[in-house]
Amino acid sequence: MHLRTGHKKSVKKGLVYQLLLLLLLWGCMKPADLKAAIVSTNHMKYSYSELVSDINSLQKKYPNYVHYNVIGKSTDKRNLYEVVLGNPDAKKHLLVIANLHAREYMTIQLSMAQIERYCQNYNKKINKKLVSKTLGSVAIHYIPSANPDGTAISQYGFGAIRNNKWKKALKNMSGGSYRWKSNARGVDLNRNWPIAWKHSGSRGSAGYRGPKAASEPEIKAMIRWVNRIQKRGKIVGVVSYHSTGSILYGRCAGQASSQVKKQTTRMYKLAESLTGYGLMPTESISYARGCSREYFLYKKNIPCITLEVGYEACPLGAGEFPSIWKKNKDLVIREAMLF
Numbered sequence: 001m002h003l004r005t006g007h008k009k010s011v012k013k014g015l016v017y018q019l020l021l022l023l024l025l026w027g028c029m030k031p032a033d034l035k036a037a038i039v040s041t042n043h044m045k046y047s048y049s050e051l052v053s054d055i056n057s058l059q060k061k062y063p064n065y066v067h068y069n070v071i072g073k074s075t076d077k078r079n080l081y082e083v084v085l086g087n088p089d090a091k092k093h094l095l096v097i098a099n100l101h102a103r104e105y106m107t108i109q110l111s112m113a114q115i116e117r118y119c120q121n122y123n124k125k126i127n128k129k130l131v132s133k134t135l136g137s138v139a140i141h142y143i144p145s146a147n148p149d150g151t152a153i154s155q156y157g158f159g160a161i162r163n164n165k166w167k168k169a170l171k172n173m174s175g176g177s178y179r180w181k182s183n184a185r186g187v188d189l190n191r192n193w194p195i196a197w198k199h200s201g202s203r204g205s206a207g208y209r210g211p212k213a214a215s216e217p218e219i220k221a222m223i224r225w226v227n228r229i230q231k232r233g234k235i236v237g238v239v240s241y242h243s244t245g246s247i248l249y250g251r252c253a254g255q256a257s258s259q260v261k262k263q264t265t266r267m268y269k270l271a272e273s274l275t276g277y278g279l280m281p282t283e284s285i286s287y288a289r290g291c292s293r294e295y296f297l298y299k300k301n302i303p304c305i306t307l308e309v310g311y312e313a314c315p316l317g318a319g320e321f322p323s324i325w326k327k328n329k330d331l332v333i334r335e336a337m338l339f
């Protein structure tokens, strides 16, 4: 009996040790930089309500480094948020735009996780440079979700739109909800910028340029936002996040100024080295069709790169996040360090 009790005890003890060992291993396996306390990155549908709650939590936790503004509202009355990281009165400003295309919503999660990482490391070094020093001279302005209505459609279906007029209209447009790229009015937000705009297509999941250039509330808000920042200082560059394909747009057409061309080249070379994404070989303004990148490069004279994260068809599954994170976690702060 004594032996059996002793055996039971040692089995129990063994189990406890095994459990402790497993917990220890699990802790080690989880990369330190993914220990995000606020932004959750282990599930696929990062929703609008999660975004709103995380922006508020980040601002409360890091009141000295994080500020946010509502720069406008979508058709379905969702807020278009700007999250400012660092010194809002800095002379230089770097812009980051994510989620212009609805189904590419993993770029919202990526942006938010980057913001949290740069806050967590504010008084530390990334690539041997103090984050606080960079953010003191270059403010980073994120639009983590440029298309919250379209994202709600892609995540939850047409029923997620509360505006009855557009909810009804959406059912007669082309394309299913799951792979929706446009906004709630069936306009492609990367075809509606006032650059080389010509009428084309009809309302639907992708490709429709809108009834006129800058017809959409999201685009109007972003143009106002860019102009407002430009009045306060110099916009040194724009990083635009899309998915998918693990490719990079960084070339400029002939009409770009030599300065824009030079800085855009520096930006894409850095992005290329960090992510390993392949550079798109050719680009021309004639293909632009109301694209944001061309708007910045040729109309605003601002250097701009576009990254297409991930490999699978959109929306990307949660399983892709760790590899996207590994390549992109430091990308934006490293781009800011260029200036």
Ligand SMILES: [Zn+2]
Pocket: 100, 101, 104, 190, 242, 243
């Ligand atoms: Zn896209």
